[in-house]
Amino acid sequence: MTTTRAQRRRRASQRVRARRTLVATLAVALIAGAVTAFALTRPEAPTPDVDVAAPATPSATPTPTPTPLTPAQKLLAGSTDPHACAVSFAGDGIALDPLLESEGSRYQSLPIPRTAGRVFAGWYDTADDAGALTTAARINGADLVACTARERVLHAGWTTPERNAAEDAGIPILMYHQFTQKPEGEDNWLRGNYVYVPDFDAQMAHIQQGAFYLPTWDEISAFIDGALFLPKHSVVITDDDADSTWLQWAAPIVAQRQLLTTSFVITSARTEPTPNPFVLQRSHSHDMHRAGPNGKGRMVNDDAATIAADLEHSAQILGAKEVVAYPFGHYDERTKEGVRQAGFELGRTIEPGYVRIGTDKLALPVIRINYGTTVDELAAKIG
Known part of the structure; x- marks a missing residue:
C-alpha cells in the first residue's frame, strides 16, 4: 500500500508532538522531585514568637538542717546505759x-562549786527551792537519781558567808558498832557497843521521818572550809568494823529507810562488796586494827610511810579513799601524816563533839551511840 505524502507528514507531526509531551512530562517530574527533596532537607523554619509562658521547672525540696544536739543529748547519745540520765545544772554563776x-x-x-564571796548551799529541784534553800528539796549523793525523759535539771542555791556563820551548824557524826536481838543486851566487856536492833530501827525512823539532811563526805569537807552551807538539821550515820551483826540486821534497815550510811571496813577481815546501795564502804585500815608494841593501835606505832601503804591497800580493795576511821580511835601527828601521804582528806576519831566550820579535817569528832540509847536521847543529841 502506497503512503501518500500527506500521510507521511501527519505521522511525522504526531511523532514530534509525542516527543514534546514526553520531554514536558519528564521536566515536570524532575521539578517535582527537586521540590520534594528541598522540602525534606531544608532547615525547619523558625517558629514565630508567641507570648506563651514557659512551663515552670519544679524546684527541688530543700534538705532540712538537723537541730544540733544539746550537751545533755550528746551525753545520752554516747551512752549504752538504758538507765542513763543527763543531769544539767542551772543557776546564778553556774557554768558546768x-x-x-x-x-x-x-x-x-x-x-x-566554789565562788569567792559566796557560799554554795546545794542543789535543788526548782529555782524557787534553791532561792528558799528548802532542805527537803535539796539533792545530794544520799538521793536516788530520778529523771523525766532521761534528763534532769538541778538548780544551785547560794548564801552569804554571814548567813553561813549565823547558822552555826554543828554536824553530828553518829558512831555505831555491833547489834543485838536481845532486849537485855549482850553480857560481855563490849556490852556498851551493842545496840538493840529495834532501838536502832526506831532511831533510823526518827532520822527518816524528821527529814534530816544526810551530807556526803565531800560536803563535810567543803562545809569545814566554809565553802558549803549545811543546815543544822543534818546528820551523818556511821558504823565501825562492818561486824556480821551490822551486815545481818542493821544494814537492811538503812536500805529499807533509804538512809545514807558509812560502814568503816577492816579490809584484812572483809572484802565483800557493799551490802546495799545506801551503804558507803570506807577504810578502817587494812591491817592496823590491832595493838602495836605500846599496847595501842598500829596507827600510833608505825611510821607515816607504813600507815600510808596500809591505807593505800585498803583503798584499792574498797575503790575509794576520802575518809578513814582510826582503829580504836588512836591517832597522832604521824597518823595524820600517813593519812595525808595516802591521799585521804578526812580522818574520824572517837572523840565526842560536832563537826563545825574550821574543824580539823583529820580529827573529826563523833556522837557515840551505846546500848540503851533511846530515841529521845538521840533527838537531844542531833536536834
Whole structure:
C-alpha cells in the first residue's frame, strides 16, 4: 500500500508532538522531585514568637538542717546505759557541763562549786527551792537519781558567808558498832557497843521521818572550809568494823529507810562488796586494827610511810579513799601524816563533839551511840 505524502507528514507531526509531551512530562517530574527533596532537607523554619509562658521547672525540696544536739543529748547519745540520765545544772554563776548519772542509783558525782564571796548551799529541784534553800528539796549523793525523759535539771542555791556563820551548824557524826536481838543486851566487856536492833530501827525512823539532811563526805569537807552551807538539821550515820551483826540486821534497815550510811571496813577481815546501795564502804585500815608494841593501835606505832601503804591497800580493795576511821580511835601527828601521804582528806576519831566550820579535817569528832540509847536521847543529841 502506497503512503501518500500527506500521510507521511501527519505521522511525522504526531511523532514530534509525542516527543514534546514526553520531554514536558519528564521536566515536570524532575521539578517535582527537586521540590520534594528541598522540602525534606531544608532547615525547619523558625517558629514565630508567641507570648506563651514557659512551663515552670519544679524546684527541688530543700534538705532540712538537723537541730544540733544539746550537751545533755550528746551525753545520752554516747551512752549504752538504758538507765542513763543527763543531769544539767542551772543557776546564778553556774557554768558546768552536764553529768551522766544512772536512774535508780544514788547520785555519784554532784559538783560543789566554789565562788569567792559566796557560799554554795546545794542543789535543788526548782529555782524557787534553791532561792528558799528548802532542805527537803535539796539533792545530794544520799538521793536516788530520778529523771523525766532521761534528763534532769538541778538548780544551785547560794548564801552569804554571814548567813553561813549565823547558822552555826554543828554536824553530828553518829558512831555505831555491833547489834543485838536481845532486849537485855549482850553480857560481855563490849556490852556498851551493842545496840538493840529495834532501838536502832526506831532511831533510823526518827532520822527518816524528821527529814534530816544526810551530807556526803565531800560536803563535810567543803562545809569545814566554809565553802558549803549545811543546815543544822543534818546528820551523818556511821558504823565501825562492818561486824556480821551490822551486815545481818542493821544494814537492811538503812536500805529499807533509804538512809545514807558509812560502814568503816577492816579490809584484812572483809572484802565483800557493799551490802546495799545506801551503804558507803570506807577504810578502817587494812591491817592496823590491832595493838602495836605500846599496847595501842598500829596507827600510833608505825611510821607515816607504813600507815600510808596500809591505807593505800585498803583503798584499792574498797575503790575509794576520802575518809578513814582510826582503829580504836588512836591517832597522832604521824597518823595524820600517813593519812595525808595516802591521799585521804578526812580522818574520824572517837572523840565526842560536832563537826563545825574550821574543824580539823583529820580529827573529826563523833556522837557515840551505846546500848540503851533511846530515841529521845538521840533527838537531844542531833536536834
